[in-house]
Amino acid sequence: MKKIGLLIIGAMAVLACSKENSxxxxxxxxxxxxxxxxxxxxxxxxxxxxxxxxxxxxxxxxxxxxxxxxxxxxxxxxxxxxxxxxxxxxxxxxxxxxxxxxxxxxxxxxxxSTNQELLTDFEDMQQNFNNEKLDLMKEEFEARKIGSQDSIDQVAVKLKRWQRKRYLYMTNFAVKNGEYEVSPYIALTELVNANIKLLDTVNNSMSPKVRESKYGQQLVEFIDDIKKNESK
Known part of the structure; x- marks a missing residue:
């Protein structure tokens, strides 16, 4: 009976441990x-x-x-x-x-999920950027409608500023949250066409844990591939 009791206790300990590490x-x-x-x-x-x-x-x-x-x-x-x-x-x-x-x-x-909360905050700000772009596209449409090249050129300058501002915001957000997996995810989904320096900035901000995550490893590989192609 003593052995059976010990076996039961042991089994319960294993189950508790597996549940804790699930x-x-x-x-x-x-x-x-x-x-x-x-x-x-x-x-x-x-x-x-x-x-x-x-x-x-x-x-x-x-x-x-x-x-x-x-x-x-x-x-x-x-x-x-x-x-x-x-x-x-x-x-x-x-x-x-x-x-x-x-x-x-x-x-x-x-x-x-903290990652989800951060992603929601990020997407809310992204919506603001999207609204700004829609306003600029409307402004460009009106300029083309009246055939004003000066106005069209001005909108082009504004769009470049908008894109630069957007990239910088996304980079800063990813850097600020380098301890969470949402950081490399944002870089991989939103900064793929950005300057390699911005991607490197995000890469260097990742914590060791995040660097070993699925998206952390993908970001490291993505940056390495870009640098290899640039060196050819």
Whole structure:
């Protein structure tokens, strides 16, 4: 009996340890207006988006999907075969997503990850930049409409300033948050056409942990490839 008791205690200790070290991400979602459908949890592997979990929902607005996350990265919650998709930064532990069926991505509220919170802040500022660009495009359209070359040239100068300001903002944001995986992700998605010096600045700001992450390693490889091509 003593041996059996020891075996049970040992098994419980192993289970507790494995649970503590688990890399499982639990995506708890709630979609208002949902009655029936299939949801897929997806992520990008190489150049393809693949499904890592799925669930058929019938008669409930709440459901959960899971995946093992070795390194924080972007995931997608996709409704069936439609274009309705919510993107979010996934990492171990729990991520909660609340939305509604008719405005699936627009109304999405995502919690559970510092990377996601930073990405949301970044995207809010990006929207401001996008609005500024729309204003400049409208200004250019009006200039072309009346055939004013001087006005067209002025808009071109403004667009260059806008792009420089945008690149600098993105670089500063990535540098400021070099302890999080969102930093190299922003560099890889938004700064690929920027000056190599800006990419190097982000690269040098990454913490050792982030440098070893999926996006950290990809950024290092991307910069190395650029430098190799420049030296040819």
């Amino acid at each position: 890399n499982t991400m639990y995506v708890k979602a709630s979609v208002k207006g949902l009655k029936k459908g299939t949801f897929y949890l997806q992520k990008q592997v190489d150049s393809m988006v693949v499904s890592v979990d799925s669930i058929q929902v019938d008669g409930t607005e709440n459901f959960m999907l899971t995946d093992e996350v070795l390194s924080p990265e972007m995931y997608y919650l996709t409704l069936g075969n439609s274009s309705k998709r919510i993107s979010f930064f996934g990492e171990k532990d729990t991520v909660t997503i609340q939305s509604q069926l008719d405005l699936f991505a627009v109304k999405a509220k995502i919690k559970g």
